[in-house]
Amino acid sequence: MHTEPNWITTPITAGLLRGALDLERTEHGVRPHRLPARARAQCADGQLAMAEAQPSGVRLVFRTGATAIELDALRTKTAYQGAPPRPDGVYDLLVDGRLAGQRSVTGGNVLMVDMTTGSAETRPGPVGTVRFPGLPEGVKDVEIWLPYNETTELVALRTDAPVEPAPDRGRKVWLHHGSSISHGSDAASPTTTWPALAASLGGVELINLGLGGSALLDPFTARAMRDTSADLISVKIGINLVNTDLMRLRAFTPAVHGFLDTIREGHPTTPLLVVSSVLCPIHEDTPGPSAPDFSNLGEGRLQFKAAGDPAERAGGKLTLNVIRDALSGLVEQRSADDPNLYYLDGRSLYGEQDCAELPLPDRIHPDAATHRRMGDRFAALAFAPGGPFSADRAS
Known part of the structure; x- marks a missing residue:
């Protein structure tokens, strides 16, 4: 008989994130940024705003004994008027440095761009969930790399065992x-x-x-x-x-x-x-x-x-x-x-x-x-x- 895990919700803070230079509080959760607020305030260009909020290289990093992980996220996916649909962003799960799963989130907003006029319109959508069940037993270092091509608001991190920050490996x-x-x-x-x-x-x-x-x-x-x-x-x-x-x-x-x-x-x-x-x-x-x-x-x-x-x-x-x-x-x-x-x-x-x-x-x-x-x-x-x-x- 299938039973739901006893979920533990861990606040998503800067201590669990690598690769971001700033973390913005939103109505849904937190949005990683790759440029600090002072830099963002100095340029009103929409292309830059979209690009720096797409979390290329940004990842959640933590140590846990969990065998199941869920991440609620609100994506904003870019689409171009008249062009073929862009592929969904991918979340890569690494366990002890090795790829252990790949998922995409559903729902979310769509930023529709008209390349002929440069205009853009955001069409709102719901928060989705990325699930990684069936992970190996035992304490392990986990990384969840966020999609490089979708603006991402992180809403909630749930695991079936406690989470702690991963130790510093002393890498350059x-x-x-x-x-x-x-x-x-x-x-x-x-x-x-x-x-x-x-x-x-x-x-x-x-x-x-x-x-x-x-x-x-x-x-x-x-x-x-x-x-x-x-x-x-x-x-x-x-x-x-x-x-x-x-x-x-x-x-x-x-x-x-x-x-x-x-x-x-x-x-x-x-x-x-x-x-x-x-x-x-x-x-x-x-x-x-x-x-x-x-x-x-x-x-x-x-x-x-x-x-x-x-x-x-x-x-x-x-x-x-x-x-x-x-x-x-x-x-x-x-x-x-x-x-x-x-x-x-x-x-x-x-x-x-x-x-x-x-x-x-x-x-x-x-x-x-x-x-x-x-x-x-x-x-x-x-x-x-x-x-x-x-x-x-x-x-």
Whole structure:
């Protein structure tokens, strides 16, 4: 005869969460944020607000003898008018570091975005529950990684045995900032975004400030990184500056200097890795902005195209190759006085041969297999002996 567990409800506090920089109280529970309130107050952009509240890399971490876990959550899922439905977000359950379950939450809100006008409308929905029954007996360390592609309000955590914070394993903390690719776009699950995979292989704790559409050298992001404790730092720069057509080369180079200067105010000697964009054929030599390409929508595919003109490079418009040249020269210049500053060409993570084998499905974002390849390669390049994040270099 089936009997319901004797549930214990544990308050969800900052002590149970890793990867978030702020925790907002809501009418339903708590909402993890990846930018602090002061940073959020300095920009009214809806894309940034959506991206930073999608908890990429954020996870509940605790120790328990529970064999059943339930998590009530209210998701806000993004949908695009006229486009195929986006896949549901996935919750990854890790037990003692190994994947032990995957679930999605039902219900929730839908943020409907019209890409032709930029307007958005929220359609409300109910709180849902993610259930992980049948876990092994005995005390264990549990991690529940939240979906990278859904804004998440955590409502209640229930277990059939007491919960306590997991012990500090003494791992180094890697703080990473990048675009939607770092955010996780089109990865299979939250633990298989390329930064999460690289962090696992490197044996480090990840704080992922990959912000879809919002890796734009914003000063408030640099200040958030300056003020966040970290042992290793990386900044991936390129694609968002091109596909938003945000600035020209004259503004770009000083903006990068300023971004790095701000980080260095809080982390003067921390290994700091500047990474340029992975290969993106539509923008290698053609400026932005990017525009939606609806020509294959009937086949269920939304793609992107470059709306700029290669001739506009003469006027200072940015392309990925222009940015790579500027970044490599800038890092070389600064490294004369900053021996802990490094540069990595993003095409070493995903280049021409990779594109031939694993083309970008929408012409900008990698698929799940490419995330795995990028995570493996970053770990091999950054964390291996002699790499910028190797144990002998890390502070």
